[in-house]
Amino acid sequence: MSLTILTVDDSRTMRDMLRMALVQAGYTVLQAEDGQHGLEVLDDAQPDVIVTDINMPRLDGYGFIEGVRADQRHRTVPILVLTTESDPEKKQRARDAGATGWIVKPFNPEKLVDAIRRVAA
Numbered sequence: 001m002s003l004t005i006l007t008v009d010d011s012r013t014m015r016d017m018l019r020m021a022l023v024q025a026g027y028t029v030l031q032a033e034d035g036q037h038g039l040e041v042l043d044d045a046q047p048d049v050i051v052t053d054i055n056m057p058r059l060d061g062y063g064f065i066e067g068v069r070a071d072q073r074h075r076t077v078p079i080l081v082l083t084t085e086s087d088p089e090k091k092q093r094a095r096d097a098g099a100t101g102w103i104v105k106p107f108n109p110e111k112l113v114d115a116i117r118r119v120a121a
Contacts, residue, residue: 003120004028006047008038008064009082010056014105018051018082021109027116035064042074049116050074051103054083054090062097069098078119082107 005027007018015031022029030045032038034056050068054061061081068074078100081091086104094102100119103112 002026002028003048003116004030004045005116006030006032006038006041006045006050008032008035008050008052008056008061010034010053014053014082017107018112021107021112022116024109025113025116035059035061035067038064039067042068042071046073047077049120050077050079051082051112051116052079054081054085054094062093065094065097065099080112080115080119082112 005022007015007029009015010033019029030041030047032041036059052061052064065079080101080103081094081099082103082105084105091102101115103115
């Protein structure tokens with residue numbers, strides 16, 4: 001069974017890298033350019049795992065995570081934060097918003113896939 005992963009990142013390069021790593025691992029990949037777009041994608045999609053950046057225009061990762069958690073259909077979807085930030089306060093803020101885990105960029109594709117497998121199990 002193929003899992004569907006939604007990636008939310010304002011960097012086209014990062015979205016391309018994520019898509020490549022996840023498709024190679026056998027996942028179906030949906031993509032959004034920022035938090036606002038991510039919430040729009042979720043109107044019609046039910047991903048198994050979400051991977052989101054924090055620093056994005058329009059709606060940042062914290063607002064996006066809160067928006068996902070406010071929607072009954074997506075309340076239990078694991079959310080991994082993928083960001084250059086490693087500040088403990090920001091990690092705690094993401095956890096408080098409803099994030100499941102935290103991965104620091106630049107990411108290692110194998111570690112990313114392992115993290116997705118762990119939270120999706």
